Amino acid sequence: MAAAPLPSPSLAMAPAEAAPAVEILGVDKVFADGTRGLTPIDLTVAQGEFVSLIGPSGCGKSTLLSLIANLIQPTDGRLLWWRGGFDKVGQPGRRLSIVFQDATLMPWARVEGNVRLPLDLARMPKDEAAPRVDEALALVGLSSHGRLYPRQLSGGMRMRVSIARALVTEPDMLLMDEPFGALDEFTRNRLDSDLSELWRLRGFTTIFVTHSIYEAVFLSTRIVVMAAQPGRLFREIEIDEPFPRGDAFRTSAKFADYCRELSVALMEASLASGRGRDR
Template identity: 55%
Template sequence: MSVPHALAPSDADAAIRLRAVTKIYDSGVPALGPIDLAVGRGEFVSLLGPSGCGKSTALRLIAGLAAESSGSIEVAGQATPPRGGHAIGFVFQEPTLMPWASISANVALPLELARTPKAETAQRVAAALARVELQDFADAYPRQLSGGMKMRVSLARALVTDPDILLMDEPFAALDEITRFRLNDDLLALWRDLGKTVLFVTHSVFESVYLSQRVVVMSPRPGRIAAEFSIEAPEPRGEAFRTSADYAAQCRDVSLALAATGGTRGHG
């Protein structure tokens, strides 16, 4: 069953570490923290909480897309800023694809910005598309793809630089349930195969428990860590776990902890 207040990784084992981090908007509104969080190398952790609790803000701070107001952040053992090259891949809520560019060109963008040689770029793009099973769509355009396929392109673009860490900001929230389940399974397969550290933001209790080794429950703004749960599940996970009584029980535990913060129960 779920275990509250799970042990965080040690400093030596942490790929991401936040110490007393806060974020206050220019308007003076406190958005986050103080928050202390550690994510171990190769760990899959979900940040779960109601809309506006600072989950996405935490990801942006880790990625260096915004600056913390106080506290410190370390990524891959380095104090930040700077965030350190291509250590991080970011998958946003929307695919944010260039509509005028082919799928292969969209995936190649991070490598082109880094001035990677063309031959190496082509090889890495082909490999990234194959990992998300879109190798047959390299010459297609975003308008020709479904919502789920567009999100696969976004994931391929995040993977093409071979980052150590994947930050994922509610990437499947807008998808239908069948597509979302399929992409959850595909993401877990990639995580197992590649050994990446994943920090995944969601407002869905069910998704957080299904995907994660650890679920971190956040309180409403300013977001703080209200509870942590170590998720017990067979590997590899699949439909048998999703329909099991144990999964339902763990979802209930996490849902109750979320409700206790004053947030919603987060079913969607």
């Protein structure tokens, strides 16, 4: 990383004691064709948490993330976002960013232009935006790549640009929908380590969708396992291990134990899918 990390967010504080970042209260989703995407869900994510959503295909992970991002609206229930832990508001502000699996970069624009896009849309003057773009690129290790085009970058580098674009708005909450799913295992592990360090450095609340047991255990303070048909919360697993986490954690007996526990939970969630209360 380009900057020395700040102290890790306190993991000794239980979510119930920490100020919430988002509260999901009895939220469900029925799509226009009658498909029930989610049965009523209650979930609170505390400020500074790193929560991963994992479960079988079709369990509603991306639907839940889209609801939190305010990209779609719930059929019933409420979502409440908090700013600064004090003022409850009904809509998320500009302090929320989302990263998708596809980097979705503009091929005709240089890296710095891609990162600057949210600030351009907010009509921030370029002289004000420039230092924020430089800082975001430094955070993802791409300070010397600002004048390049996306076609000149590897897949991992393009994803770093996408993350920099999300960070340039200085979000309080970062939503990530399988951002590293299409990358090779080596690149994925490297980006997981970098993301974990960014989270330590910036302290933003993170909600992360993944299909990888190893990735979820490595990154998370808490893992939410979901079941399908209809999508619902099935189990939660707290990863009560200190940060920073590196290769020593990945090869430890505790890591293997967490992975086994999560693997069993996922198997049970898969077996439970289709036996939800709405079927």
